[in-house]
Amino acid sequence: MRKGEETRAKILDVAEAAVLAKGFGATSIEELIVETGITKSGFFYHFHDKTELAKALLERYIENDERIYDEIFSRARELMEDPLQSFMLGLKLLSEQLADLPNGHPGCIVAVMCIHERAFDREIQELNRQAALMWRRRFRGMFEEIMQIYEPREPLDVDQLADMVSTVLEGGIVMSKALREPKGLSEQLLVLRTFIRLLFRPR
CATH class of the missing domain: 1.10.10 (Arc Repressor Mutant, subunit A)
Structure with a gap:
């Protein structure tokens, strides 16, 4: 460098x-x-200026998250051909990686900029929105593949289910900080994993 x-x-x-x-x-x-x-x-x-700094921070954070998701879920797919088992393994690997952070997850730049979005211009707001949509597409693709083999036990909207993964991640960061429980986020991911396992049954 x-x-x-x-x-x-x-x-x-x-x-x-x-x-x-x-x-x-x-x-x-x-x-x-x-x-x-x-x-x-x-x-x-x-x-x-600070706006350009904010954009660079957000772009770097999104790129890093994407890299982590690519590595973890690609590895899980290499180890498990079944899409549901692969997804659950991916959540397990992600949980383990987050549990290794000694003081918990430091926080999410995307969430910070969502909460204070009025402080940022439309370009940054749109960048944030596109990041959320990108994660929705990523997880929706995984769930659509799962649903070719497994049937949900209850009717559901696939986009809402995909968003739930990001919701648990972001909410887990907030709760672990609020409760001062560094392992809270990784444990929330394991609860989500159990929920997903119970949600689907073979067709």
Whole structure:
């Protein structure tokens, strides 16, 4: 990684930690400059303003989430051909990975920007929306494959079921922080796994 890329990544690392800790509005450019040890002109070389910083944070967070999902669910599919068993294994692997975080999940940039969306322009709001739709398509595809072999025990909307995966992930982050239980998110994923197993029966 070149020096310029390293500096940009360092700014994003510091900014992400600050935003997750206290929100985007309470995070100042000045504190990022001090924390990263760069000059003001150095900061503005990488980001013209806070809006551009917010966009870069969001894009990086989404890209990282996608990479994790790709790795985990691809690995699960390699190990299990059955789509339902593969999906449940994927949830188990994801739960184990999150359980390894000593202080729990640090938080979600997507959620922060949703909660305070009025502070951001339409481009960032749309980027957030597209991320949610991307995750819906990912999990809907998995459930549609499951439903070719297994029948839901109750009528359901596949998009709503797909959104439920993201809802448990985001809600699990909030609950684990509120309850100060670092393992809460990983345990919520295991409950979701049990629910999915009980929801479907072979045709």
